[in-house]
Amino acid sequence: MATTRTPLMAGNWKMNLDHHQATHTVQKLAWTLKDAKHDFGAVEVAVLPPFTDLRSVQTLVDADKLELVYGAQDVSAHESGAYTGEISPLFLAKLGVTYVAVGHSERREYHHEDDALVNAKVKSSLAAGLVPILCVGEPLEVRKAGEHVPHTLAQLDGALVGLSAEQVAGLVVAYEPVWAIGTGETATPEDAQELCAAIRVRIGELYDQATADAVRVLYGGSVKSSNVASIMAKPDVDGALVGGASLDPEEFAKIARYQSHQVG
Numbered sequence: 682m683a684t685t686r687t688p689l690m691a692g693n694w695k696m697n698l699d700h701h702q703a704t705h706t707v708q709k710l711a712w713t714l715k716d717a718k719h720d721f722g723a724v725e726v727a728v729l730p731p732f733t734d735l736r737s738v739q740t741l742v743d744a745d746k747l748e749l750v751y752g753a754q755d756v757s758a759h760e761s762g763a764y765t766g767e768i769s770p771l772f773l774a775k776l777g778v779t780y781v782a783v784g785h786s787e788r789r790e791y792h793h794e795d796d797a798l799v800n801a802k803v804k805s806s807l808a809a810g811l812v813p814i815l816c817v818g819e820p821l822e823v824r825k826a827g828e829h830v831p832h833t834l835a836q837l838d839g840a841l842v843g844l845s846a847e848q849v850a851g852l853v854v855a856y857e858p859v860w861a862i863g864t865g866e867t868a869t870p871e872d873a874q875e876l877c878a879a880i881r882v883r884i885g886e887l888y889d890q891a892t893a894d895a896v897r898v899l900y901g902g903s904v905k906s907s908n909v910a911s912i913m914a915k916p917d918v919d920g921a922l923v924g925g926a927s928l929d930p931e932e933f934a935k936i937a938r939y940q941s942h943q944v945g
């Protein structure tokens with residue numbers, strides 16, 4: 682199986698860093714990567730700041746012609762209308778957004794997002810030309826019951842309803858076991874590989890092998906510079922969705938440069 686998938690390191694800032702802090706953080710990240718002569722064609726680097734930071738990040742990326750890209754952490758299933766507090770995918774596209782996280786476990790848990798809503802958000806993102814980072818993964822009790830594979834694949838199935846092979850080939854799927862998020866408890870590289878491979882196999886069953894080979898599958902959950910290389914060594918892991926460690930630009934740069942160890 683030829684692997685032509687470009688690895689993606691995406692930093693999900695969650696509800697951290699205001700727009701001033703965002704500018705400083707992105708500047709420092711860009712400088713650190715530039716000093717290290719980072720090849721963005723070899724490993725793509727993205728940040729997912731809060732909505733209120735996006736215009737500032739766009740201005741900086743445009744002005745300094747930065748190669749890193751950015752995304753949002755959520756999006757509305759609708760294009761416009763009476764949806765107080767929601768953000769249209771069209772507004773995100775206008776801000777030069779590349780990626781949008783959809784179905785993050787914190788959205789599922791605190792905002793009761795179900796598979797049907799996640800599916801609608803994937804579709805609204807695609808319609809606006811954004812690339813969804815579709816998040817799936819099991820909570821601890823499901824893992825303890827040994828049901829993590831069927832649980833995660835059911836979330837995947839639900840999110841993909843009605844999508845074409847072409848749409849799915851362009852998706853990013855992030856496997857994030859809930860018990861490993863923000864806990865310091867990282868899944869082992871074998872755990873990450875098991876689910877990333879299962880996701881790819883499932884996409885092959887639902888679509889075809891070319892689609893399965895094209896889709897990028899990330900691992901997320903307590904990724905740090907000290908553990909990223911062993912996770913990335915697994916054949917079905919195409920990158921990482923990084924929370925806490927992405928708030929420190931030097932640490933996140935090290936994660937993005939997992940192949941070289943040239944930074945730091």
Ligand SMILES: O=C(CO)COP(=O)(O)O
Pocket residue numbers: 693785857861862863864865901902903904922923924925926
């Ligand atoms: O939820 C995550 C990224 O979306 C993972 O967060 P942490 O890296 O802080 O565990």
